[in-house]
Amino acid sequence: MMSAVSVVIPALNEEEPIVGVVREVAATNVPVEIIVVDNDSNDRTAQRAREAGARVVKAPRGYGRACAAGVTALQLGCDIVVFLDGDGSDCPEFITQLVGPIAAGTHDFVIGSRACGQREAGSMNFQQVLSGQIVGAVLRWLYGVRYTDMCPFRAIRRDALERLGMREQTYGWNLEMQMKAARAGLRILEIPVNHRRRAGGESKVSGTLRGTFAAGARIIATLVRVAASGT
Numbered sequence: 001m002m003s004a005v006s007v008v009i010p011a012l013n014e015e016e017p018i019v020g021v022v023r024e025v026a027a028t029n030v031p032v033e034i035i036v037v038d039n040d041s042n043d044r045t046a047q048r049a050r051e052a053g054a055r056v057v058k059a060p061r062g063y064g065r066a067c068a069a070g071v072t073a074l075q076l077g078c079d080i081v082v083f084l085d086g087d088g089s090d091c092p093e094f095i096t097q098l099v100g101p102i103a104a105g106t107h108d109f110v111i112g113s114r115a116c117g118q119r120e121a122g123s124m125n126f127q128q129v130l131s132g133q134i135v136g137a138v139l140r141w142l143y144g145v146r147y148t149d150m151c152p153f154r155a156i157r158r159d160a161l162e163r164l165g166m167r168e169q170t171y172g173w174n175l176e177m178q179m180k181a182a183r184a185g186l187r188i189l190e191i192p193v194n195h196r197r198r199a200g201g202e203s204k205v206s207g208t209l210r211g212t213f214a215a216g217a218r219i220i221a222t223l224v225r226v227a228a229s230g231t
Helices: 018-027 045-051 063-072 092-103 126-143 158-164 173-183 209-229
Strands: 005-011 033-038 055-058 080-083 109-113 154-157 188-192
Touching: 005 018, 005 045, 005 063, 005 092, 018 033, 018 045, 018 092, 033 045, 033 063, 045 055, 055 063, 063 080, 063 158, 063 173, 080 092, 080 158, 092 109, 092 154, 092 188, 109 173, 126 173, 126 209, 154 158, 154 173, 158 173, 173 209
Parallel strands: 005 033, 005 080, 033 055, 109 188
Antiparallel strands: 080 154, 109 154
């Protein structure tokens, strides 16, 4: 029996790249549905996503809130959830490689590693690469699991995700998932994925100094919370 795959794309003010992202995802012929979560955009992100063929749901501002809203909106038959960003930086042609080990029953959680893949010049700044290495070292010490990145491009079995009890509402969502997956003993695989510069608009994290500090603070807070309390 083939697994039903849903793709969740959080998007905040991504009217420029979102059409291309949805069409690239659809061209893989992997997902049975594509959900774009409009994260309180003040542009035409939602309209353009619908025009491209995605189902659009809304969520209050916050990356984690957007991801959670996408999970809540999944159709009943969905077995595997893929997450990727709406800015055009992730390469949807790798969806098959992310989903394959889960569909085959050998893994529960597959995360893309931009650090191990081919990166277009300017697609990641030094802080992003360094933070991935530092967090990876900490998680290896805590849980014995090797991560090289906190890449948003990832796939996970839906029932496994629901058991993790995700709480983070903003930028710490990806890290929380990786920590809880490791602690829960999920079968984890990291694979190299290519990464591009965003296709339009401005990064909410690395595009401004304020965004960089805000994301960093939330990631640190998430690391401390989950490591200390387990929730």
